[in-house]
Amino acid sequence: MSAWIYLILAGLLEIGFASMLKLTENFTKLLPTVIFLIFATGSFYFLTKAVQTIPIGTAYAIWTGIGAFGTIVIGILFYNEPAGVLRLFFLFTLVSSIVGLKLVSS
Numbered sequence: 001m002s003a004w005i006y007l008i009l010a011g012l013l014e015i016g017f018a019s020m021l022k023l024t025e026n027f028t029k030l031l032p033t034v035i036f037l038i039f040a041t042g043s044f045y046f047l048t049k050a051v052q053t054i055p056i057g058t059a060y061a062i063w064t065g066i067g068a069f070g071t072i073v074i075g076i077l078f079y080n081e082p083a084g085v086l087r088l089f090f091l092f093t094l095v096s097s098i099v100g101l102k103l104v105s106s
Helices: 003-024 030-050 056-078 085-104
Strands: none
Touching: 003 030, 003 056, 030 056, 056 085
């Protein structure tokens, strides 16, 4: 499998584990905590596979960018977090930066 596919999977799993943090209630809820651990383990596994080919700085920036973007969207959709114009603008700049890093990476 391509390193970029691994990196995308790692980012998607990061969205999962970051989004589960709120539901764990400081790791006092068993099921959300177990789901958090599964997503976190998978995310780091795929990130490790991706950095075998992709430079660590690029991979880390894209991994956190995917996670941040997805977690913000989850927060807006499911946790009633604000979706103001400036927040959405900076979310767009984040996505633009992720795409730019991909385009300039070999």
